[in-house]
Amino acid sequence: MIIETHKLTKQYYGSGGCQDISLSVIEGHIFGFLGPNGAGKSTFVKTLLGLLIPSGGEAKIIGQSIGDTKARKHIGYLPELFRYQDWLTGEELLKYHAQLYGLTKSEYQIRIGTILDLVGLMGKERKKVGAYSKGMQQRIGLAAALINNPTLLFLDEPTSALDPIGRKEVRDIIIELRNQGKTVFLNSHLLSEVETVCDEIAIINNGKLIMSGSWREMQLGELWLEVTIKNLSTAIIEKLDLAVLKVEKSGNDNLVIKIAGEEEVNKALKIIIDNGGTITKIETKKRSLEELFLHALTKGNNDADYN
Amino acid sequence: MLTIIKYTFKELLYKKIFISTLLLALLYLGLYGGALYMVFQRGGTPPDLLIRASISSQLVGAGLYFSTFIVAFLTVLGSVSMVTYELETGILYGILSKPITRTEYMLGKFLGLALMLIIFSLFLIGAVLGLNLLMAGEVLYHFKLISIIKGALIYFLIPLTLLSLVFYLSTILKPLATGIVVIMNFMLGIIGGFLEQIGMVINKQELVDMGILASLFSPVDSIYRKFFSFLYDAGQSPIAILANGPFGSGHPPSIWMIFYSVGYILLFIILALRKFNKMDL
Ligand SMILES: Nc1ncnc2c1ncn2[C@@H]1O[C@H](COP(=O)(O)OP(=O)(O)OP(=O)(O)O)[C@@H](O)[C@H]1O
Ligand SMILES: [Mg+2]
Numbered sequence: 001m002i003i004e005t006h007k008l009t010k011q012y013y014g015s016g017g018c019q020d021i022s023l024s025v026i027e028g029h030i031f032g033f034l035g036p037n038g039a040g041k042s043t044f045v046k047t048l049l050g051l052l053i054p055s056g057g058e059a060k061i062i063g064q065s066i067g068d069t070k071a072r073k074h075i076g077y078l079p080e081l082f083r084y085q086d087w088l089t090g091e092e093l094l095k096y097h098a099q100l101y102g103l104t105k106s107e108y109q110i111r112i113g114t115i116l117d118l119v120g121l122m123g124k125e126r127k128k129v130g131a132y133s134k135g136m137q138q139r140i141g142l143a144a145a146l147i148n149n150p151t152l153l154f155l156d157e158p159t160s161a162l163d164p165i166g167r168k169e170v171r172d173i174i175i176e177l178r179n180q181g182k183t184v185f186l187n188s189h190l191l192s193e194v195e196t197v198c199d200e201i202a203i204i205n206n207g208k209l210i211m212s213g214s215w216r217e218m219q220l221g222e223l224w225l226e227v228t229i230k231n232l233s234t235a236i237i238e239k240l241d242l243a244v245l246k247v248e249k250s251g252n253d254n255l256v257i258k259i260a261g262e263e264e265v266n267k268a269l270k271i272i273i274d275n276g277g278t279i280t281k282i283e284t285k286k287r288s289l290e291e292l293f294l295h296a297l298t299k300g301n302n303d304a305d306y307n
Numbered sequence: 308m309l310t311i312i313k314y315t316f317k318e319l320l321y322k323k324i325f326i327s328t329l330l331l332a333l334l335y336l337g338l339y340g341g342a343l344y345m346v347f348q349r350g351g352t353p354p355d356l357l358i359r360a361s362i363s364s365q366l367v368g369a370g371l372y373f374s375t376f377i378v379a380f381l382t383v384l385g386s387v388s389m390v391t392y393e394l395e396t397g398i399l400y401g402i403l404s405k406p407i408t409r410t411e412y413m414l415g416k417f418l419g420l421a422l423m424l425i426i427f428s429l430f431l432i433g434a435v436l437g438l439n440l441l442m443a444g445e446v447l448y449h450f451k452l453i454s455i456i457k458g459a460l461i462y463f464l465i466p467l468t469l470l471s472l473v474f475y476l477s478t479i480l481k482p483l484a485t486g487i488v489v490i491m492n493f494m495l496g497i498i499g500g501f502l503e504q505i506g507m508v509i510n511k512q513e514l515v516d517m518g519i520l521a522s523l524f525s526p527v528d529s530i531y532r533k534f535f536s537f538l539y540d541a542g543q544s545p546i547a548i549l550a551n552g553p554f555g556s557g558h559p560p561s562i563w564m565i566f567y568s569v570g571y572i573l574l575f576i577i578l579a580l581r582k583f584n585k586m587d588l
Binding site: 012046049050051052053069070072073075077079081082083084085087096097099100101102141144 | 314318321322397398400401402405406408587588
């Protein structure tokens with residue numbers, strides 16, 4: 001486990017923040033930390049990095065307890081409110097951050113070029129950071145977080161200021177980092193973004209952890225079938241209702257059927273055909289992260305399905 | 308920590324505050340040099356060498372005394388925004404998530420600023436003395452190099468006491484409030500110093516006590532007087548009496564004032580570190 005927390009709590013004057021968060025992150029995984037605005041995502045990350053003093057609980061990252069500066073040599077962090085020394089140029093800024101990591105000149109010189117290229121700022125490195133656009137500032141922030149070639153990377157809303165191309169680029173960088181065996185802890189509320197890259201997710205609301213686990217396993221199981229049926233009868237619906245998790249009529253000849261897994265597709269279709277339905281169109285949908293997210297947030301702590 | 312020192316230094320050079328203070332200092336030196344020229348090069352001054360020497364030392368005193376105002380100005384304006392700026396803008400998130408402790412960061416900032424202020428102070432002392440040497444020539448007191456060095460070391464305590472106070476206050480107050488409190492504290496020290504000198508001259512112990520009390524809060528004036536007495540080797544040289552006067556050191560504070568000032572600096576640095584180490588960023 002590269003991150004392990006036990007009942008980690010950080011409250012601001014007794015309220016807000018995050019409470020009793022216990023989770024662990026496996027090395028080499030991309031971990032999506034989700035939650036609505038004000039859920040406590042940034043608070044959690046800042047506490048892990050020693051920027052906030054925890055009000056309770058424990059945590060270890062890269063084997064060191066938080067507040068220990070040694071582990072930070074291998075950590076990269078892109079804060080959510082990225083502001084950098086605006087009087088430095090992009091290149092100088094990266095140099096400064098490299099030196100803060102204790103890198104030597106020979107170590108950072110080549111690295112700076114590579115990183116500038118990676119985040120798409122090549123050719124703009126001699127411009128003052130203060131004159132960068134918001135998206136460019138976020139890019140240079142990402143570059144600063146990557147300058148030490150970190151084993152563990154914290155990204156707090158890394159694409160909030162980026163255009164669609166930029167978002168895709170960041171996603172590709174994240175996937176590339178995973179291929180190199182790095183761990184990425186990604187704070188986000190852009191679900192579609194998390195969905196495609198994350199190995200594991202945790203959802204937090206009102207400062208409390210609601211669920212966490214492997215995203216692939218969560219996706220297994222439930223499946224939605226959207227079936228268009230000629231001569232749809234009440235008999236079909238009644239029979240299905242007994243056999244599957246949920247049936248809903250949508251429109252005149254459409255059924256939305258929730259089943260427990262792929263192995264039940266046949267069973268559901270057989271019921272329709274056996275009862276005189278003619279299927280004209282069929283679509284299967286896996287559970288989307290958005291559904292899971294909304295479901296988790298509305299059901300809150302009572303949802304035991306995915307713990 | 309070296310990195311922090313280096314970039315603090317760089318930032319100061321970059322910021323307009325340094326350049327404007329430097330311009331202010333040059334303007335001041337220009338005026339001061341002009342005044343010296345009027346006094347010493349344009350006839351009309353008393354021919355008596357002793358009187359001329361006494362005038363010279365008064366002018367040296369005035370020149371150095373008002374230099375402390377410029378040093379104080381740079382100290383407060385240069386540091387007040389520096390410490391809180393990175394905190395308020397969130398730049399600190401990027402810095403303190405690196406393998407560097409908060410103590411290292413704060414000390415790095417302190418040393419970077421201190422280094423700059425020391426260089427600036429040396430420049431001002433050097434320029435004032437240099438102008439006097441140029442204009443007053445042989446009537447200028449013959450400063451010994453060792454006295455200048457000793458004096459300068461003490462003089463550095465002026466920006467450092469102010470700086471340590473700024474550091475501590477900026478962990479609890481907003482920049483503007485910090486600036487106001489530190490400048491008021493500086494003025495308190497200056498006024499206290501005058502009260503003390505006047506009290507000595509007219510033999511009013513109450514005034515002296517008030518001055519001493521003020522210098523406990525703000526030792527700048529005592530440090531200055533001690534510096535001046537070192538410069539003129541007070542107590543050793545028969546003509547050290549020249550160093551008397553409103554900007555001089557007729558009654559320099561005891562050596563304990565120096566230890567007090569060093570303690571003052573350490574105390575506020577320690578308080579600032581303790582507060583900063585427990586702070587949420
Ligand atoms: N400095 C602070 N002082 C007081 N309360 C705070 C402070 N920072 C955050 N909070 C509170 O703590 C809670 C969690 O905030 P946090 O910034 O961690 O949320 P978040 O999940 O990162 O939200 P977002 O998606 O908007 O970035 C919020 O209710 C917020 O009001
Ligand atoms: Mg946030």
